[in-house]
Structures are given as C-alpha cells and as structure tokens.
Amino acid sequence: MTGTHRLSVREKVFLSDAEIHRESDFATAEDLRARVLFHVLFSDELLIGDSQCLNTPLFRALVSPAEARKHGVRGDLGQLLDNGRIQVARRDGLTLREVHASQALREVKHRPDAGYADELDRRIRAHPVSYDFGAVAAAFKSGVLRLIGRRLSEAEGATYDVLERAREWVTGQEPLYFNSVKNWVEGFRTADGSVPAALVLGVDAVDRAAGEAYRQALPTVLGASTAASEGLEGLTDAATRRTVVERTGFAAGVLDPFLLGRIPVDVLLEATEQPSRTALVEELAVMKNGERPDLDRFQEAMAEFSGWTREAFGRAFDATDERELAVLRGRRNLMRYGITEDSLTGTLGAVLDVGPVDDSRNEYLDARFAARSVPVPAAPAAPPAHPPVRQRRRAVIGSAGR
Known part of the structure; x- marks a missing residue:
C-alpha cells in the first residue's frame, strides 16, 4: 500500500492469554494456537513471561516438537521464537534453566522437564528480553494489596476478617510469590470443612486478586499492551x-x-x-x-x-x-x-x-x-534498588470467543 510510514516504537503485546494461573477457555492446543497467531498478526513483538512459557503445558506443546508429541499436536510455533516474533521475558541474569531450577526448589506446579528449558534457552538466545524481578515483584504485591483494599471497602463480617488477615499477611511477604498466595488460600480452604459462606467469599476474593495482579505486573513493567481474553467491557x-x-x-x-x-x-x-x-x-x-x-x-x-x-x-x-x-x-x-x-x-x-x-x-x-490508564502504586517498603512502578498509560488488546 502507499502512504508514509509512521516512525514509532515497536508495538509490544504481552500474552496474558497463556496464563496457567487463571481460568482459561482454551480446551485444546489449537485454541491457544489461534489466539497466539492472532496476537502475532497485530503486534511487532509478542511477549510471554519466563514462568508462563515454562509452566503452561499447551504453550509448550505449540513451540517444542518433543512436547508436541506428548500431546499429539503440531508443535511448529518454535519458528516464531527463533525469529523473535514471540519473545520470552526472563528475569535479569537468569537463564530459563536457572528459573526452572528455582521453581523446582519451590515446588511450582506444571513444571516441564529441564530439557525443555534448555531447548527454549537455545531458541531465544538471539532475541534477549529481560526484566527486573524486584520491580515485577513490587508491582505484583502492590496490585494484590490494591485489589484486596478495594474489596475491604465494601466487605463486612467474616468476609472482612479474612481480607484483613490476607492484607496483613501479604504486607509481611518480601518478596511475595504467586505460589505463596495460592498456598495461603488453599490452607484456608482446607483448614475446616464447615467454612462459613462469607469467609469463602473473602478467600475467593484474595485468590482473584492474586490472579489479576499477577497478570498485570510483568506487562506493566515491560511497558507492553496486555492481551486479555476477558475483562475488556470496561475499557470504554x-x-x-x-x-x-x-x-x-x-x-x-x-x-x-x-x-x-x-x-x-x-x-x-x-x-x-x-x-x-x-x-x-x-x-x-x-x-x-x-x-x-x-x-x-x-x-x-x-x-x-x-x-x-x-x-x-x-x-x-x-x-x-x-x-x-x-x-x-x-x-x-x-x-x-x-x-x-x-x-x-x-x-x-x-x-x-x-x-x-x-x-x-x-x-x-x-x-x-x-487505551486505559492503570494505577500501579508502589508496594510498602519497596527496596530502594527497585524504584516503584508509577502510574502509566497502558494499552489493552483483547480477543474472546463468544
């Protein structure tokens, strides 16, 4: 086509769709493949986090022939990792093999074999993307506290009590890991078989707050648009x-x-x-x-x-x-x-x-x-080495099956 091309930064979109820590509407690898290719079409760089690319079985099946054979699907999207159309954001100074080893120590669920981490390290070597883990951890923690605080403002009774206990616990965690929040939630759910409904509402609210904050933290720090499969109705x-x-x-x-x-x-x-x-x-x-x-x-x-x-x-x-x-x-x-x-x-x-x-x-x-503006306040007592993530304008791209 004709016309003057704009001089602009490359358009980055973060693949929050491929997120093992939240409910997904992907029944098969083909469903996820469709969403991935859609986002590749409408972005210069499609980013995925190190944890997501390691711990999401369907994504692994799409990019690794060895993983594809386990699921009986076509694993041909590794080409998009090779040429940088899909890029993996890794925490500063660590390989995916090292991230995998750290997750093994913390018994993170859905981990792949170490060989998969080695395979991806080879594929992404030519297109390195890194992030400051401290900044992401601060954004995640502040997001959890912000969302819990929002629910506290309208809660009462047992719901209020569990949210307040969660806020105190989250405030004391440094760093706060998503897996730690999930363990805290599961501990609450299994402590007593006759939990009051109001308490269940509070626990579920903490669980949802962690999932949403986790989904927002890394793309916010990377300055990327967020690819989301839901939650777009409030954009306008x-x-x-x-x-x-x-x-x-x-x-x-x-x-x-x-x-x-x-x-x-x-x-x-x-x-x-x-x-x-x-x-x-x-x-x-x-x-x-x-x-x-x-x-x-x-x-x-x-x-x-x-x-x-x-x-x-x-x-x-x-x-x-x-x-x-x-x-x-x-x-x-x-x-x-x-x-x-x-x-x-x-x-x-x-x-x-x-x-x-x-x-x-x-x-x-x-x-x-x-485009919408998303406030990301600093976590309490954030280490000086990791400046707080300030409010910025963050764009959102989404796709959702009807």
Whole structure:
C-alpha cells in the first residue's frame, strides 16, 4: 500500500492469554494456537513471561516438537521464537534453566522437564528480553494489596476478617510469590470443612486478586499492551461512546479460531511482512497509546490486508486439507470493524468482530483495541534498588470467543 510510514516504537503485546494461573477457555492446543497467531498478526513483538512459557503445558506443546508429541499436536510455533516474533521475558541474569531450577526448589506446579528449558534457552538466545524481578515483584504485591483494599471497602463480617488477615499477611511477604498466595488460600480452604459462606467469599476474593495482579505486573513493567481474553467491557463507557467509522464485508479468517488453529505458520510469517499489515499495527499502536490515528490509512490498510488474507488462506488450505478448505468456503459471515470515540475524553478505540448474520458468529473471536490508564502504586517498603512502578498509560488488546 502507499502512504508514509509512521516512525514509532515497536508495538509490544504481552500474552496474558497463556496464563496457567487463571481460568482459561482454551480446551485444546489449537485454541491457544489461534489466539497466539492472532496476537502475532497485530503486534511487532509478542511477549510471554519466563514462568508462563515454562509452566503452561499447551504453550509448550505449540513451540517444542518433543512436547508436541506428548500431546499429539503440531508443535511448529518454535519458528516464531527463533525469529523473535514471540519473545520470552526472563528475569535479569537468569537463564530459563536457572528459573526452572528455582521453581523446582519451590515446588511450582506444571513444571516441564529441564530439557525443555534448555531447548527454549537455545531458541531465544538471539532475541534477549529481560526484566527486573524486584520491580515485577513490587508491582505484583502492590496490585494484590490494591485489589484486596478495594474489596475491604465494601466487605463486612467474616468476609472482612479474612481480607484483613490476607492484607496483613501479604504486607509481611518480601518478596511475595504467586505460589505463596495460592498456598495461603488453599490452607484456608482446607483448614475446616464447615467454612462459613462469607469467609469463602473473602478467600475467593484474595485468590482473584492474586490472579489479576499477577497478570498485570510483568506487562506493566515491560511497558507492553496486555492481551486479555476477558475483562475488556470496561475499557470504554457505552454512555459516552459514539461510532466514528463502521465497515463490514471483510474476510473473517483472522478471527476464525478453527482456521487460525490450523493455518501453516509460514503463511502467518508471510502475513507479518505485508505493508498493509504493518500499517494496521502502526495505527492500532497510535490508538492504544491514546493518540489519534490516521483513519484514512487505517481503512485503506484494513481493506488491503483483508484481501490479502482471503487469497492467502484459500491458497494455503487448497494445498493442505479438504476439511479446512470446506470451512473456509462455507463461512457466510464477514468481518466488520468499528472505530469508536469517547465523547468526554476524545480517546479512540477499535473493534474487530463478525456481525450478527447467523448463529455461526459464535464460533469467532472478537477483539477490542483501546487505551486505559492503570494505577500501579508502589508496594510498602519497596527496596530502594527497585524504584516503584508509577502510574502509566497502558494499552489493552483483547480477543474472546463468544
């Protein structure tokens, strides 16, 4: 496509979707593969944390042939680690093998064999990404305390008591590990078989606070957008939102989990080299940074990239499997996109989805691209060597099966 390319930083998205510490809607490796490839399409660098890449069995199956054989799936996404499309963020100074050894000492669940850690260390050597573990630990702890405090403000009785006990315990932990919180929660749940319902509510609130804070901490420190499979409804206020642009009639393959779960990775890599895709990522990055994109360029890029994906998916599946080609040809729904604006703040957001044509729309992903401000206060008594994570503007990209 024509047009001036923006000079911008590379768009980083953190794969919070692949998170073993929270409930997931991924039933199979193909489900996760679809989500991973979707996010690769709409980011320059897709980041995943060292713990997540080690301890998420389905992710391991996608990137390691040895792990793939255990699950009976296609483990071809290691190419995306080799070329840096997927990057693993490691704590400063440690290899994945060393992280694995530390987790073994703490008896972290879902650990792989040490050979997998060695394999990934080799794959990611050319594209190192590191983070300050102290800063992430401080962000995690402060997030847990903030979320517990929010619940305390509206709690009473036994619920209040367990939340207050949790807050005191969390405050005394340095560093605070997610696994330690889970052990604390499980200890509460198994201490007495006749736990009052109000106490159960408090314990569950602590569990949820830990999961959400864990999901937010690392991408916040890395300065990355967060890829989330839920929790996107609050990004914009429907009461103050107006539609700026809405178009439909585009190829919906990039929102189709069945097809994305099976598209050859070479086609995906070819897609990331298309100028129209580059323009889309750049304009979405502008939007997620809270600035105003070039809407004409965005629409031109969307139309051109949709045409390219329609042809590429047809070419790929025509040469592979009749079932995929039948699904591709049988789809009657088309992708639509919308650009909305918050009339109070002027902030723009983008939506990609499949319009309500028939019931098969429920088989698709939909996505929200937006910016929101997330406060991340410093943890109490944070070590001077690790300055507090201050409030910043953090963009969120999400996709969720309906």
